[in-house]
Amino acid sequence: MADSFKAIKVTPSVYWVGAIDWDIRNFHGYLTSRGSTYNAFLVVGEKVTLIDTVKAAFKDEMFSRIASVVDPQKIDYIISNHAEMDHSGCLPDTIAAVNPEKVFTSRMGQKALVEHFHMDASSLTPVDEGETVDLGGKKFTFVETKMCHWPDSMVSYLHDEAVLFSQDAFGMHLASHERFIDELDRGVTDYEAMKYYANILTPLGSFIEKTLTKVASLDLKIDVVAPDHGPLLRRGEDIGGVIEKYTKWAKQPPTDKVVVVYDSMWGSSQKMARAIEEGLSDGGAKVKMFPMHDSHRSDVITDLLEAGGFVVGSATMNNGILPSIADVMCYLKGLKPRNLVGGAFGSYGWSGEAPKILNATLEEMGVEIAAAPLRVMYVPDDKQISKSREFGLNIAKKMMAKL
Ligand SMILES: Cc1cc2nc3c(=O)[nH]c(=O)nc-3n(C[C@H](O)[C@H](O)[C@H](O)COP(=O)(O)O)c2cc1C
Ligand SMILES: [Fe+2]
Ligand SMILES: [Fe+2]
Structure with missing residues (x-):
């Protein structure tokens, strides 16, 4: 029953409208023993912005969650942070269905989306590194995060509520009804965050280091980290904790293990x-x-x-x-x-x-x-x-x- 899905409010103007994949166990050779989620977010102000979409097969679930907040036709903008198909799979259908005013993506994202879906490049609005836009009173800054996870990857920062939409970074493959990491078993989330980094990001340590340094230099106040897989982080200790872990994993210092x-x-x-x-x-x-x-x-x-x-x-x-x-x-x-x-x-x-x-x-x-x-x-x-x-x-x- 597609229309039974509901959005989950995560901050006063941000709703989670993604999909829960309870069934997936194989992510290109990575055993996802606890399933996964594909997170998409709706930011509702004077204008409505959709951040990322979900895997193609989960389009109805995403639309049903969006419809529980607002008529999907009211979506004005889409931000595509990452072109990989677990996040862009239903982007062409979504564009066709809601006819947004603009679809923002990084320059590499524009190229990657065109190569994936053979869409018209002019239907996408490329953004520059560090560019800030005002979308109906909601101010977003885009930061390129090349090779974290793909050449097109970027993150979007929502100023009003200090939310970092971090695409694949800081995520994990973990299907759950709960949307925040502090509602879940710590041992499980610690392990799944490490498993995610290990299986997806290990070869990209030097890029992760550079990106962490760059994001730190922007001195952004971050109250919520909203990744594209798994739970969101809203407590300072969880956000600080994962940044500390990424910093360590990017270096992989010698240990006694x-x-x-x-x-x-x-x-x-x-x-x-x-x-x-x-x-x-x-x-x-x-x-x-x-x-x-x-x-x-x-x-x-x-x-x-x-x-x-x-x-x-x-x-x-x-x-x-x-x-x-x-x-x-x-x-x-x-x-x-x-x-x-x-x-x-x-x-x-x-x-x-x-x-x-x-x-x-x-x-x-x-x-x-x-x-x-x-x-x-x-x-x-x-x-x-x-x-x-x-x-x-x-x-x-x-x-x-x-x-
Ligand atoms: C199907 C098969 C093929 C084997 N091929 C080789 C081989 O090409 N070269 C070799 O040195 N030993 C070969 N062996 C012998 C094994 O390496 C040897 O029995 C070894 O002790 C097996 O170690 P394991 O008890 O850890 O399995 C082969 C054994 C089997 C059953
Ligand atoms: Fe990815
Ligand atoms: Fe992903």
Whole structure:
């Protein structure tokens, strides 16, 4: 029943008119185990402004929420902060339905929207970096946030109520009826915010750092952060907290946490992993083990975001690595986690390529190799178990030396 959806008032003139996706579990390879929301906002003054839209399939839900506040035909302006389709998917239909006076977007946003929807560029009004507009008594300033998340990304700041519409930044994939982070379980939101950053923003740390510095220099008073996914933030401690976390994640300083990723066919590489875990722990590292036969790549990168060590192991199969390890390494290589110390290991039968291949991948990823690849022919004996422990201990020592 599309018309049963209601808007939620988030400040005196801002309404949340987005959509809740309770069902989504896969966001281009990121396991969204708690679903997500696509947030769109209606700012109602003398004129009505819609900020962002939702994924195409959720258009009716958005329109139904808008209609609970105002006739959608009354929308005068649309601001498109980000061209990715989870936020722009129903923009062409929305423009056609409400015929707004203007659709504001960054210059790169104009180009990206034209390339996505093959719309007429003149139907979009590009805004300049730092430009301020008055939309029916509501003053907005636009700030480019290139590569946070895409080249077109920008944020919009509503002066009257000090609301920062931050598109993908400061968001999380979390479906909930509650609209504010302070209404939700802190452990859950902390984890989902970190998982979101890890899976979406890890490779963009240098852009995030620059953007955070630029936004700080504008000295904006921010009472509410309204991202495009998940809950909004309205308490100073939550807003300060997430900015502090983004500042840290953008740098990825070394820590005492180490992520061990492995898979095994007959249990030998697994035995090595267990001994390595003991060595790492003996060396003072905090170990997170990921047996990849049943772990998800997106949980691995979440832990790796705050790690100082990364150890990977695979049995050799058909002169290569196991498919589960190839999957996670392909994903992690693209996300470019930084400041890691590590090593590779694995059991083999005759040719034993896997640890060498993994060691080369670690090097390509910029991981500092703390111990030469550790290989065991078939099943490890006591001596080889001790060697595995030593391998872990050596990696932990190198990690600790960086703290
Ligand atoms: C399907 C299959 C293919 C394999 N291919 C290779 C190979 O190309 N080179 C090699 O050194 N060992 C190969 N092996 C042997 C395994 O690497 C060896 O049994 C190893 O001890 C398995 O470690 P795991 O107990 O951790 O699975 C293969 C084993 C299987 C079952
Ligand atoms: Fe995005
Ligand atoms: Fe998004």
